[in-house]
Amino acid sequence: MVPLILLIAIIAGVLSIAAAIYFTIIVMKKDRGNEKMIEVSGYIETGAKHFLWVQYLVLAVFVGVLFLIILLFLPSEMTGHEIPILSSIGLNWHQALAYLIGSAASMFAGWLGLIVGVKTNTRAAWGVTKSVKEGFDIAFFGGSVMGLAVVGVALLGVGGIYWIFVPALTVEWGATIATAYATKVVLGFSFGASTIALFMKCGGGIFTKTADVGADLVGKAEYNLPEDDVRNPATIADNVGDNVGDIAGMGSDLLDSYVASIVAAMILGTTFGILGFEIYFVILPILVAAVGLVASLIGIFLVKWLGRENPGKALNLGTYLATLIVAVFIAILIWILTSQIPDSSEKLWRDYFAIVIGLASGIIIGWTSDYFTREDKPPTKNIALAAEEGHAVTILSGFSYGLISVVPPALGIIVAMAVAFMLDGVFGVALAAVGMLSIVGTIVSNDAFGPIVDNSRAIAEQGGLGEDVIRNADMLDAAGNTAKAITKGFAIGSANLTVLALLFSFAQEIEEITGTAINMNLLDIKILIGAFIGVVIPALFSALLILSVQKNAAKMVLEIRRQFEEKPGILEGTEPADFNRTIAIATKGALVELILPSIISFTVPVIVGLIFGVAALGAFLAGAILSGFVFAIMMSNAGGAWDNAKKWIEDGNLGGKGTETHKAAITGDTVGDPFKDTSGPSINTLLVVMSLTSSVFMGLMLAVGANGLIGDLLGPEEYINNPIAIGTILLVLLCVVLAGILLWAIMKIIKHPKVMEKIAKKKD
């Protein structure tokens, strides 16, 4: 039976959704401001909906294909080592359905957060006319909806699946198998959330920078329009992009890590618990998450209360307080659990400290990102000084500091991992990841605050609310940026620890199915090859995303120029710019350019596993995790530092705006834009997707043979291979071909101008 204590998760999940709806209602009741503001805000909302609509349309097809693959072709791992195709249609059905539900849950959270976000901006702007505090509250409540929705759907999904499956199956199979079965189903849920995250994060990242770079290059540079000027046809797309990238993208990314960390810990909990009480250790991660949610809720109210003084400080202080509260709450949880499980005191308290280590290291990694990107610290200041020597030196300096900034968080992860391992082995490492992510509600809320106040500022300007209001809106905007520095580092650190935990759970599952411990010995050529391919993939993935942004931005530039040339009235303010077309370009570009990176994310792990075997696949994941960490941190921090170096110069330092130094700093910032907002943070999602793909498709690979097609030739035989299941391979090939045709068709459809117009019309 499921311990009653799991009810906390369901209650917390319901509470979270309820709070999200409550905050939504509060925000919606607020005044939308003057007519101009409502108009601009309306454009942004329409744009965001357009993006979501098209994105979800494509995702529906993509998710459908993956649903079918999971349903039809994935041999279940539950039936033991001999894996006939379609033998256990039960698990396939359940996992596939959970996949659909996971996707839908992530889509729902993204939709709710994004729509509330874009409805909040004008209200927050109007709020600022009353007081900074009022504006802050509205924006913060609006942002919290995303944070709460993320945590809510995660807890309800994972907790719900347990509640449905475990009691029903325990009767027939006993608690152990029932728990393991439910964990597999949850894996499907997690995979669903990940699929969405990949599209939202990468697609959002490409969208936002396409619009941003396009708007800057033509509007600002060629026509000298100020930031957020409605005459710039890309300005609305730029505002939409902020929401799409930082609310929907970041939210779905953290949801993805959050669920994955819980799943990894649950899988390890089935093995590394206390005999007879495994289920408590399986649900421990869910409980920690639930307790974390309650702490996050308290944190949200604390931030609102603290916000009176200094908004920027309030957001970060709120995070620290939420961390402290969650640490205390989890201690209480552990204390309760020790009373339920005999002789569990030592193990549970070790687990507690593993969780706390995770929590603490998340904060520390956030700090180091903050240090490397803050304008009052040496790295960013040196980059600003380098701008005095020209464009090239600015780039070299930022790139170098970005690389150096990898060292402290790497040490943070290493120490956290080592200590957590010493405390309770790989289960400890997985719990550290869960601990780090337990305050995700607070983190996502703080992060979503950023684009809302950024948009508020734009709307305040366009609504003509006067200089005082704009200055106050600027203050909120700055607070959003301060919070963002920490949340970005946090997101990368937590994703990294999560995928490490997933790596261990992956190995654990293989050991359970095959009965042989997996050995990822780098001296085996196949393992080394796996690791080699893994190390290269994040580099390739980043490069593809950066080139995508560059390609789309070039199209955007042409469109903006076209509008200015064909309708001279736009520049004079007598004719409205055509925002729909720029938004359509950004949307379409983001989706088309996603095809290749997403195919890489889903197919390369399967191909590596099929060719070189599961152990090589594990090494592939490890290689990708390590090199992905280096690239993600480097790009994120270099981008942040360039951005702030530019801002510091714009504040009047080193000659200020308009100087050659400023121009060099702008070059740094423009290089940094896709680094920090597209490719850097997308690597997280790539890693989670590849890890989950490996776990979900493991059964398929084991059916072909644990050593892969040619693994035997490249090192010792670790496993007794099944005779290669030719049928499976044929089915897989069929699948791949089908999926390829479908994706190609989708691409064609999206690329077709008529379809795009129809979609655009339908939305109007």
Add this chain to the structure above:
Amino acid sequence: MVPLILLIAIIAGVLSIAAAIYFTIIVMKKDRGNEKMIEVSGYIETGAKHFLWVQYLVLAVFVGVLFLIILLFLPSEMTGHEIPILSSIGLNWHQALAYLIGSAASMFAGWLGLIVGVKTNTRAAWGVTKSVKEGFDIAFFGGSVMGLAVVGVALLGVGGIYWIFVPALTVEWGATIATAYATKVVLGFSFGASTIALFMKCGGGIFTKTADVGADLVGKAEYNLPEDDVRNPATIADNVGDNVGDIAGMGSDLLDSYVASIVAAMILGTTFGILGFEIYFVILPILVAAVGLVASLIGIFLVKWLGRENPGKALNLGTYLATLIVAVFIAILIWILTSQIPDSSEKLWRDYFAIVIGLASGIIIGWTSDYFTREDKPPTKNIALAAEEGHAVTILSGFSYGLISVVPPALGIIVAMAVAFMLDGVFGVALAAVGMLSIVGTIVSNDAFGPIVDNSRAIAEQGGLGEDVIRNADMLDAAGNTAKAITKGFAIGSANLTVLALLFSFAQEIEEITGTAINMNLLDIKILIGAFIGVVIPALFSALLILSVQKNAAKMVLEIRRQFEEKPGILEGTEPADFNRTIAIATKGALVELILPSIISFTVPVIVGLIFGVAALGAFLAGAILSGFVFAIMMSNAGGAWDNAKKWIEDGNLGGKGTETHKAAITGDTVGDPFKDTSGPSINTLLVVMSLTSSVFMGLMLAVGANGLIGDLLGPEEYINNPIAIGTILLVLLCVVLAGILLWAIMKIIKHPKVMEKIAKKKD
């Protein structure tokens, strides 16, 4: 006994040195041109000698310290698993002496190559006044001296050590131990060559870019002086830099890989040979190298003969022909060996194909580098087109293509490694590395040709030889650049395969000493941590080198400005610029900035091994090799592509010189300069040094315990640890402290202005 066939190595080595001296004499007999040319060439020679003098002074101290450490504190691995300190002073002495000899040999090759190189430039320039062919011949012969010296000292060193030790020790210990012993001594030789390579390559890289960037930023940009104008105080330093970086640096780097690949294959040959005939497999790598040298010599004469038509084509065609010849020669060698070893036919022919795979993949990797950096191919063209959109887009585009360019050579290495492994296990992989490097004589010769003709062009300009001669000198310069694209990719690929072979030989040695096979299972936390640190190191190392260039270039800029301000006569051409000061700045800067990266290279592997154990150290090396490969290729190719994109624009495309597009392309090129000439290629040397450090200091780590100080806490105990040798640790600490004090003192001395002046004076 040593098989008589080893005589080939000695003969080839002597032949090589003899040919180097013969070419030197030929070149020296040529006319030095007019007075102005002799003057300029004299400045360059003095500068190069100054750099060498200071560099070798510091190296003498550094090598001395490492000599003492090897001599006094390295417990020998030959005495079995129980390793008392100083027990086998014999091996320590021999290894330490071999270390000194290896260093001296590398210094000699570097000195000879560099001095002949800088004496050749004016002669080649004068040769061009007669015919392009005459100029080509002189420059090519001058460059060949470096190539031949490298191969000669390597063969004489490695072959000589065998000849000295094996017969003498076989009597007492039998052939097997004698061979193993001699192999250890050769390891010392290789480590010596590596120490020099690290300083020459990184130091040369920093020097050359300090001078280049400094000369460009002030001379060209601020004062509009043309390239190579003697009024520019940094112009001589710039010319010196080309020699220092591309002759001495590249030569010592390839010498380092060359010797290391031979050593790795020899170590593996002791185990993976045919019972009773191991010695043939131990010397097989030396024989392959010797045969390769003969092929290279023939290649050199072929290039001279082919050079009549098209110098650029001649260099590359020469490389391909040398490759073919070496493949044929090695086939003959193998055929001879099959007659000497009974039942060896299958194994030896498998080995042959492993060697050929290495050879072929070296060429293929060179081609892919060529593709990604050639102006008539899409990547470079796209980067040039991106320059139309400004500085930032140029950077993003080059960076992305650089990352994408990692994929083909990575696949090349993976396929070569896999096929070689299938042919003859890890010995096959090591032989592939030896095979790839067998044509190193040709490669280094082609590479050294570049800076010589670059300098010739400068001297022709300054000597007033007229437009026709300059145009012809330009043609030779272009030929040098074409050859360089292939040699750079080749250098990275071969270093990568070499360090992979070193990784296997490292593991093999540990297995022999401890009797336990090493397991670098990435699921062990300590292994994962080792790999994590390894992946981060090349990133950190690159960043430090780039920042060094930036820092030194800033000093150079100040000095040039100072000279122009204090002595206005310089600009008018009435007063000579003070070249010595700029050269001193570049030299001093290069050495000071080397301290931190070189400490990292030598100490991090030892620290990782001592703390986490030897298996984690192996994973550290693997992580560093894989991520180092990504960074090295990315930086090298991005830098090359930016360079050529700029040249393509300067050829009149996209508006040509002086446009905004051109300025953006210059930014790309300036970012690319330290990428392709400092940090990118230095990563090779870093990897070889770290691998050899691990092998040399292995005994020390094993004395402390194969699991390291805390490895037991982080994974299964793979070994029965010796009780931790506290004495050893204390000694090591003492060593580290001593070495630290010494390095600090060296730094102080170098930094002291008076010392620098004295050094400068002494040279005059």
